């Protein structure tokens with residue numbers, strides 16, 4: 001029997017693609033169409049080479065693509081036909097005008113709302129999947145209602161923020177800690193909540209489906225990301241203190257993590273958190289706070305970002321000072337460019353700031369990452385710098401990048417002739433390399449700077465490496 005209920009999703013990105021694939025997999029009675037203005041992306045979703053790498057995603061897509069899961073650029077047809085429309089477009093930080101560097105840029109969201117309004121002739125439930133500032137639903141409601149030519153069409157807006165993490169998206173979607181649905185108090189609002197809860201109830205246990213009012217759901221998403229990022233900045237701040245005192249940050253993390261009130265997750269010290277969301281969502285939270293006159297609250301959260309920038313800068317300074325105060329003309333092997341393991345995503349990866357810092361001191365960076373393409377590395381390193389984004393300055397030309405950066409497809413080629421290896425992503429494969437072979441091919445003294453604390457430092461030292469690890473005694 002053909003599905004009688006139709007869901008459309010605007011935005012076929014890291015969230016829209018996997019989320020809708022999981023809905024299609026678990027709801028054979030629902031037709032799911034994922035839409036994007038980027039035709040290349042849609043083509044890729046319809047091909048054997050999906051546009052994003054995510055463990056387990058290919059199998060899910062293979063099972064339901066063409067059955068009840070479709071990827072299309074025909075927004076008019078599918079938005080008009082849909083009963084429920086998810087909006088999962090990008091909501092980056094504004095780069096110019098009022099609020100530049102902090103406020104969320106809702107241009108894409110507004111564009112999506114206008115697209116819906118232009119074609120709607122039947123009632124629609126519009127679901128905020130993107131992460132947005134509190135009260136966005138109110139603004140979107142205005143755009144929808146005032147632009148729809150058919151006054152009899154009704155729109156119910158729900159907030160259903162997504163909590164998946166990249167690299168574990170499929171697992172997170174299969175069994176999320178919770179699904180959060182915020183909606184209006186009216187009868188229609190409550191009915192819309194029930195309809196979305198029915199979709200998730202196809203595979204999520206009832207007790208994990210949490211319903212709230214709209215504003216709580218919107219704010220819970222920003223708060224969750226802010227608190228997760230805060231944990232990382234907290235442990236990173238302690239890593240600096242450990243280096244100064246002889247304490248070991250992993251031992252400290254273990255000791256405090258056994259306190260059930262604190263917990264052990266998200267306590268890995270790192271060269272800094274990256275990814276498209278943590279920084280942007282904290283900045284957004286700060287902007288919202290400032291907008292309602294809560295300057296102290298904004299200042300408090302801003303420190304999480306400040307500490308993250310400090311950690312990246314501290315790593316660069318550590319590399320330079322350890323290597324006799326200069327890395328000029330030294331070949332540095334960069335192990336890992338993605339913002340975390342198991343993804344090819346480089347948005348806001350700490351590797352960008354670290355490489356820029358090293359290049360600014362004259363280094364030659366040779367990058368190896370199992371999933372990031374050379375084109376992406378060059379694009380990231382030469383992208384324009386925004387004042388608000390990179391506090392430490394970046395004025396290198398594209399030519400400087402092409403002359404001093406190399407991207408290779410093999411870790412051994414990466415380290416050959418290098419003075420140091422810098423581990424910037426925690427890819428599992430980094431643990432199993434033949435470090436004796438790497439050492440033998442490097443310039444001596446050979447350094448390793450473990451920005452993720454994933455390697456066996458004692459074993460490396462016995463080979464002859466000089467090892468620096470975050471928050472660890474030398």
Ligand code: NAD
Pocket residue numbers: 010011012013014015016035036037038041088089090091108109111112115129130131132162163164165166276277
């Ligand atoms: P993305 O950039 O990967 O995807 C967004 C897509 O929306 C792009 O392909 C873009 O072309 C498309 N788009 C923009 N405007 C459009 C329009 N008017 N019509 C059709 N398509 C349009 O972004 P993402 O990483 O999937 O993030 C989407 C949202 O989800 C953001 O608000 C983000 O904060 C939030 N989020 C992301 C993650 C994550 O892990 N990436 C997790 C949770 C929440």
Ligand code: UGA
Pocket residue numbers: 131162163164165166167225228232265266267268269270271272273274275276277278339340341
């Ligand atoms: C994060 C959140 O974990 C998701 O719940 C949320 O949905 C998502 O942001 C979002 O809104 O976009 P993601 O950024 O994909 O997910 O990945 P995380 O696992 O949270 O890692 C973020 C960054 O923190 C990475 O650079 C990672 O290496 C770093 N990290 C993480 C640490 O440095 N230490 C840790 O202990 C954990």
